[in-house]
Amino acid sequence: MKISVIIPVYNAEKFVSQAVLSALQFDEVHEVILIEDKSPDQALQVCEQLAEQYDRVKLYQHPDKGNHGAGPTRNLGIEKSTGDFISFLDADDYYLPNRFDAEKELFKRPEVEGVYGALGVHYYTEKAKQQYYQLFGDRLTTVYKRHDPKDVFLGQIYMLGSFGLFSIDALTIRKDSLMKKMDILFKASLRLHQDTEFLFRLSYYLNLYPGILDKAVAIRGVHEDNRITQVDSKKINPATTRVLLWKEVNDWAENETTIPENVRLHILRMYRSFQIANSTTSKKWKMILKYFLKDYKSIRSGIYNINFRGNLF
Known part of the structure; x- marks a missing residue:
């Protein structure tokens, strides 16, 4: 397997090094693609240091050096990728050592176009835990049962509560299937929830199979500067x-x-x-x-x- 891990970077100078190192632990990771999205902090400088230190780390920005949001930033990462498989990782999250255990076996079957797993949660500070524990708790973000690929789309649309969730951090996709079956990748029109909309369409077009669902393969890092903070502070309705x-x-x-x-x-x-x-x-x-x-x-x-x-x- 040659996996391209795409990491959009915005306001994540404290966390992006951990994210990168968590991806580099795997021999299957062909490259880690950092797309810096005009961060207001020192994230660009941290990314430059990582790209200089590690051969597998590649750093890009948008052509205009501007801020375009997570959707177009991930799209640019896909465009720049050279691996046979695509995985995503937010810059404040990280992979666990079992991240690609299921993928290494499942992708031996040509009909498998994508594999999803379970996401755990880690609170970086006590303040973040107090603020977001009611939202995330200590639960896994996971699909609750092992479903046939033909049922994944309808499960998300009709019965998410009983079906469960899979996160983009715990998703791996065949690149050729993605490019052949989806003309539009992440929607530039959505500044929030663009991953949700993408996963709806992805599960309609691609055969997505369950990987490890009963334990985390990646971790959501929760801190005071998560994007959902903007919702709490009413900057976003x-x-x-x-x-x-x-x-x-x-x-x-x-x-x-x-x-x-x-x-x-x-x-x-x-x-x-x-x-x-x-x-x-x-x-x-x-x-x-x-x-x-x-x-x-x-x-x-x-x-x-x-x-x-x-x-x-």
């Missing part, structure tokens, strides 16, 4: 970002002719539900929707992922 997410999903579903009509209508209902919830003139509908979501787990859980489940209303 969580209701608006959810509308944007489901608008993108709905636009895709409307244009993808192979999606069954009942699935397309379900996605449209989800989009309209969030439009109602985001309306400043419809408090009555907000209350009805909130009650509806709380009392019907299979529907409620199907419209949000762990990155924003604590900020529904």
